Every structure is written in structure tokens, then in C-alpha cells.
Amino acid sequence: MKTEQYGTKELMRRFMPYFKKYKGTLFLDLFCASMTTVCELVLPLIMRYITNEGLRDLAALSIKTIAGLGFIYFLLRVIDCFASYYMAGMGHVMGAKIETDMRRDAYNHLQKLSNTYYNNTKVGQIMGRITNDLFDVTEFAHHCPEEFFIAGIKTVISFVILAQISLPLTLIVFVFVPIMAGVCMTLNFRMRSAFSKQRYQIGELNARIEDSLLGQKVVKAFTNEDMENRKFEVDNNKFLDIKRETYKYMALFQTTVKMFDGVMYLAVIVAGGFFMIKGLVAPGDLVAFMLYVTTLIATIRRIIEFAEQFQRGMTGIERFLQIMDADIDIFDEPEAVEMGTPEGEITFKDVSFEYPDDHNIVFTNLNLSIHKGEKLAIVGPSGGGKTTLCNLIPRFYDVTAGRITIDGQDIKSFTLKSLRRNIGIVQQDVYLFSGTVYENIAYGRPGATEEEVMDAAKKAGAHEFIMGLKDGYNTYVGERGVKLSGGQKQRISIARVFLKNPPIIILDEATSALDNESEFAVAKSLSRLSEGRTTLTIAHRLSSIKNSDRILVLTEEGIVEEGNHSELMELKGIYHKFYTTADLLK
Template structure:
């Protein structure tokens, strides 16, 4: 999925508002930064005074004067230590809080994104953006304002002090600064591009590892460990090549800085020496000059060393913005209201739909009326739009044309939370969260009592097998429920829906992946779940829908057949064909 790229100005403009909550801490941090800078800049002035006084009249330089200057410097150093402690402690905490705020915003936005986004974005990439990419923001948020503020103070104060000592020598030295800045900015741009590629490849590497580890059973079943190693090695080597590129630009960057350092020192030594020989500058002034230039060069070096961290932080902010700027395609309309006590009367009026990303049309001008409490089954060939049709009811996707109504009202007039809260979905691929059986069932209605959870499990036919487990309802199910069988997981998902107690049920091939015994047990649970509710059942196994009030045969041409099981068999059409094929396979 193509990602938007941002200029540095855009990134900083979007990032700065995160400081608003912590402006008190930021101001105190910058005050401490200024304090440490002033403490550092006083030393050359002390050395200049002592040297010049000693050269002019060593006897006039008393022990009392030296002691006072020493005491002044000691006090400044104590202040510097306190200020540095605050910057290292509270400054970093502020950065960590900003990182936490950004991660929270990214996660909240991810919760609002539609299926289309997740269909086109690798989970490994998303995880990398929400975790690794934001780690560098802590250092960036703390050091970025601090380092540039210190550099500005040192550069400005140093310039005025040095200009006061000798104007032309100062002009010569400072002529190197804009030239150095221009070269460094050019190299910085390349470093940023290299880091952007590096972060993207980390996401690809994460996605590759996740895909391989989650599918480890398939890998072992087909003895394709070698193929997976080759795929990983290819991505791993690509990551190394990108890191080599970034290190090359960093090396060029640092070498350029060292060359300019040498040039500035050379100017001070040669030009300063000539001026001192001609009596245009005092020895103490030259000593102070050298100390200030050393301080200035050290400051520039700190900025240069910070440049890598700066670019990492900017790349992290960019990848964060690529998440929070992703379009929310499914959202509450401005006049949306909560849905109360729905009856379950669903109507599709001239509904057309095509997927937003690839514009693949699924159906056109579909009309369908499902009465409240009716049990409707949908069958048809793969790719005919059965699951897509059901996904339109809870608004996992929005219709391209036409509308879907619930109890006579367009479903877009209801809030997503209340609409989806009125619909229970049981899918073929059951997802259980890492945790206990009890925690997974209560996901249907957080805060439910223990008695309500047990009752839901009983109605789903799950209580018996749960109580036979060593830890009962507190049994850990493993990642994605790996410790349970397919039938057990399915019954837990049904218990979850029983606890939710919605008036509308969607069963998406809920028994197609089960063995006969598990299918029989789950089918009984589903029959209980469907009682008194509007139910849509997608099924490949026709035996599970024989008792439906109505069966629809859906193809890419729309609904081509409709009726009860007996009526459709009498028509001897597509459903009759499906039924005979199913009997032959038994």
C-alpha cells in the first residue's frame, strides 16, 4: 500500500502540538539547558581574565582573586549538575509521555480503520510503526528542542564574545558555519531517505517472521523449512544492504564535520597567531578564543551526532502520521443516533457494491427483504458475495449504491457501536484471544457475572467440556486458542454471542471446518442461539440449513433462486445441483 511522504516542516508542524500538555516541563527543561550553557561559557572568560592579568602583572593577581573566581566556578558547576539532572530525568520522562500519547492515538485510530485498510497492510508493518518506530520519539522529543536551543545560545553568545575580542578573526571562523550547514543538510537529506527505507524493511522483516511462525505447522507439513529460510535470508540481506547505505552517508557526514573542525582550528591558530605577533590580540584573548571555538565546535559536533537520532525520530513521526492520516472510511454520520430495541427487519434496496481498493464489483441492484425473526440461509458458489452481503449489515463495508435498512431506517442513521452491538457473528475461523476461557466468553459482554458466563456456556453446549478441564473456566487457551479443538473453540464463540444476546445473528460457515461429531454438537448450539432472532446463515453444508424459513441462492448475477428446502428441490435448479453433489460426496 503506497504511503504518503512528508516534508520535515510538515512533520514538525504535526509533532509540536504534543508538547502542549507538557509545556511546563518543556520550559523548565529549556531553562536548565540555558543554565548549563551559561555555566559552560563562563570558563573561557575566567581563563581570559587570569591569563591577561598574569601576563600584565603577575604580582597583582592575588590569591583572593583566584579563590573568588574558583568559588564562582564551583557554584556554577553545582548549578550545572542540578540542571543536568533535571534534564536527564524529567526531560526523558516528558519524551516518554509524548511517545505514550502518540502510541495511544495511533492505536485508537487503528481501531476505527475499515477492513479495506487491514486487507492491504501487513500486520508486521503496523506493529513496527506502533512499537519500534515510536521508541526513537522519546529521545527526539527530549533532545530536539534542547539540543537546538543550546546550540542557538552557544552560537549567538560565542559570536558576540568573540567579536568583542577580535571582529575579523570571528568573521573568518564563522564563515565556515553556513558552508558546513549547507553540506551537512544535503547529506542529512540522504540519511533521512536511508532511514525511511530501513524502517520499512524492518516492517517487512517483522511481517515475514510473523507469517512464517504463525504458519509453522503448514511449513513443517510440507517440509518447506528451506524455502522459508531462503525468503528470510533474502529480506534479512536486503535490510543489511539498506543499513550499509545509511552508514555510508553517516560516515560521509561525520568526515565532513571533522574536516570543517580542522579548518576552523587552522584559522584560529594561523590567523590568531599572526594577529598576536602584530599585537592586535592579547595572549589571554587568544586562549579564550581557542576555548570558545572549541566549545562552538563541540556544540556543532553534538548537533551532528544528534543528526542520526534526529532523522530516526523524524522517520518514526512520519510512519506514525501515515497511520493516523489513513482515511476512516466507515464512521458515524453527524446525525447518527443510538439503536434501541431493534426488531431485526432487514431490507436491501437496490444495493450495489464494489470493493474500495480494487473496485471489484460483487453485486449490482440487489433487493432483499429479511423479516424480523426469520431464519434465512444463503448458499452459492465461492466468490458469489455471500459473506460480503452479510458484512454490509454491521457496516464492515458501506454499500456503493442503494441502502440497507433496519426496521425501516437506513443503518447509516445508527451509531456503529449500537448497530454492531445488536448483531452477533459466528464465523468459521474462530478467533480466541490469549487468555482464559472465562475472559474469552466475557468478551461478548464485559462485566458480566460469573453466573451469566456459566449460563451462556451451558446454552452453547460448552459447559460440560469446560468443567472437565483441569482449570475449568480459568484454563489458559493459548495464542489464538491453540490448546482447544475446533469444535471447542466454536462453542466458546457461540457462548460469547449468547452472552451478548443480540437480536440479529450472522452465521458465516460456522460448522464447515468441523468433523461430524463436532458439527452435530455445534449445530445444536446454533439452533438454540437462533431461536427468536433474525438469523442469516452462510453454509456450504446444506444439511445444516434444511430447516431454514427461506434459502437464497446467491451468485455474481444476484439472487437466482429463493424458497424453502423442498421448494428449491422441486425447481431442480442450482440448489438441486448443489444438493445432489453433496449427497454424492457422502
């Protein structure tokens, strides 16, 4: 995952397109913001008029004049209320929609990333990026254009009006604005860095919690609760230290703002009082000046207070972009076509492969032909590349060199979806989704009928135990199928492949968790399913592959033995040693 810092301009450039769908809402929101600003800026003018007229000729201020000014201000406040309602309501909804769009894009991009990405990225970090980190985007998307728009209007209009009242006094006040902005920007950058560290550490904390909770049975089995508590305490305290750093800069930020507030008020009191004594500023003008300065300072303070939210939003956008900029290693080639129903002839031609992250070499110039409808078994020591070889066929990884073909065509010439649609996989590490038994089997072919789902379960030898569950096919399996035994989960995963009914089947230790009776039943079903279909079986229990058409012995040196069970036993080589070793027969 990319972790480099993005510049503010780059972040805004990448973020702005998300406003395009909602530009109508945005423009109306900014119009309402301008209305509230106008309403706020009119009050000092009214007070200036009343004060100056009252000091010059109190009798000239009639009830009609005061009532007229009051009515105008009342109408402005009504407009202000409606505008504020829209800003608080629809403005936030717009922000929430942008957050939703970004989360959708991040999730869609995650679906396209290869196994390499997930092998090197903690799930807790990923979840933090698409959930917590985007929460602040709602506020950012709404308030960022709004706050800066309002601040711009108030600053410009305040400067124009104040300059007309007293240009020297205005320049004295405004000379502090760029100084304050410079100091605050420096603190802002430090706050952003602290927020970025904070977001990263909360991801680490989430990963620690997830790891510990998912492995809670192992923790309890080894009585390592105290060790897990200590690990959590380290990460938790590290998060606290980062928050301390964040709050230190926030405190400096707020203190700086208060200091400049005081300096600006002091300038108005001292310089304004001096100008009024000299007759350069009328009393009413000084009152209006003070009100506008109060408005200006409130605006600056609001922008500065928004700076925390701004930095949170920018950090969220940055971490979002780190997902979006993660390279898609496995993708459809420009000329990729849909694969029809293949015959199932698979060929490895001078295939070399090394993992892209650690460059661990698995194969070098591997050549292998798997015939149409052949039942091929692959055995060998752990780390020999059995699973990796099978993972190359559906392009979970791409070959480093050479090519893999199906029916003579390079698998890269097919779209990923159509390629994988024709390959059924039962993995060694069974994964069931949180839901019902029925939903997990139906996942093999969305839209399948209830009869088809039940038929698939029967073929996998799962129907009988499913009907024995409390709610049958509607039984909730729990997170990762925690409520089912290993054998039950395995049979449900096999049922998914039966339902998919693909022409190419990969069984990675598919029967490893089954008892002898279940294994025998499933073996018969697999035999029926494999008729006329290409089947690759990875197995350590060699008794389950005796009837395979061909058996390969795969080691770090490549394919070292090849033949059927009888031929390999006669060789008295590695396969013979595996088969006759008592530990491997158990």
C-alpha cells in the same frame, strides 16, 4: 497506507501539539539547558581574565581573587549538576510520555480503520510503526528542542564575545559555519531517506517472520523450511544493503564534520597567531578565543551527531503520520443516533457493492427483504458474495450504491457502536484472544457475571469440554487458541454470541468445524436462541439449514433461487444439485 514523503516543516507542525500537555516540563527543561550553557560559557571568561592579568601583573593576582573565581565556578558547576539531572531525568520522561500519547493515538486510529485498510497492509508493518518507529521519538522529543536551544544560545553568545575580542578573527572562523551547515544538511536529507527505507524494510522483515512463524505447521507439513530460509535470507540481506547505505552517509557526515573542525582550528591557530604577533589580540584573549571556538565546534559537532537521532525521530514521526492520515472509510454520520433494540427487519434496496481497493464488483442492484425473526440461510458457490452480503449489515464495508435498512431506517443513520452492539457474529475463521477460556467467552459482553458466562457456554455446548480441561474456565488457550481443537474454538466463539444475546445473528459457517454430535447440540441451542430473532446463516453443509424458514442461492448473478428446503428441492436447480452432490454432503 500512505507512503508519500512529508516535508520537515509539515512533520514538525504535526508533531508540536504533543508538547502542549507538557509545556511546563518543556520550559523548565529549556531553563535548565540555559543554566548548563551559561556555566559552560563562563569558564573561557575566567581563563581569559586570569591569563591576561597574570601576563600584565602577576602580583595583582591574589589568593582571594583566585579563590573567589574558583568559588563562583564551583557554584556554577553545582547548578550545572542539578540542571543536568533534571534534563536527563524529567526530560526523558517527557519524551516517553509523548511517545505513549502518539502510540495511543495511532492505536485508537487503527481501531477505526476499515477492513479494506487491513486487507492491504501487512500486520508487521503496522506493528513496526506503533512500536519500533516510536521508540526514537522519546529521544527526539526530549533532545530536539533542548539541543537546538542550547546550540542557539552558545552560537549567539560565542559570536558576541568573540566579536568583542577580535571581529576579523571571528568572521574568519564563522565563515565556515554556513558552508559546513549546507554540506551537512545535504547529507542529512540522504540519511533521512536511507532511514526511511530502513524502517520500511524492518517492517517487511517483521511481516516475513510473522507470516512464517504463524504458518509454521504448514511449513513443516510441506517440508518447506529451506524455502522459507531462502525468503528470509533475501529480505535480511536487503535490510543489510539498506543499512550499508545508511552507514555510508553517516561516515561521510562524520568525516565532513571532522574536516571542518580541523579547518576552523587551523584558522584560529594561523590567523590568531598572526594577529597576536601584530598586537591585535592579547595572549589571554587568544586562549579565550580558542576555548570559545572549542565550545562552538563541540556544539556544532553535538548538533551534527544529533542529526542521526533527529533523522531517526523524523522518520518515526513520518511513519506515525502515515497511520494517522490513513482514511477512515467507515464512520458515524453527523446526524447518527443510537440504535435501540431493533425488531430485526432487514432490507437491501438496490444495493450495489464493489471492493474499494481492487474495484471487484460483487453485487449490482441487489434487493432482499429479511423479515423479523426469520431464519434465513444463504448458500452458493465460493466467491458468490455470501460473506460479503453479511459483512455489509454491520458496516464492515459500506455499500457502493443503494441502502440497507433495519426496521425501515438506513443503517448509516445509527452509530457504528450501537449498530454492531445489536448484531452477533460467529465468523468462519474463528479468532480467540490470548488468554483464558473464561476471558474469551466474556469478551462477548464485558461485565457479565460468572453464571452468565457459564450459561452461555452451556447453550453453545461448550461447558462439558471446558470442565474437562486442566484448569476449566481458567485454562489458557494460547495464541489464537492454538491449544484447543477447531471444534472447541468454534463452540467458544458461539458462546460469545450467546452471551452477547443480540436481536440479529450472523452465522458464517458457524458449525463447519463441529463433529456431528456437537453440531446437533449447538443446532438445538441456536434454534432456541433464534426464536424471535433475525438469523442469517451461511453454510456449505446444507444438512444444517434444512429447517430454515427461507434459503437463498446466491451466485455472481445475484439471488437465483429462493424458498424453503422442500421448494428448492422440487425446483431441481442449483440448490438441488448442491444437496445431492456427494462431495458437498461430506
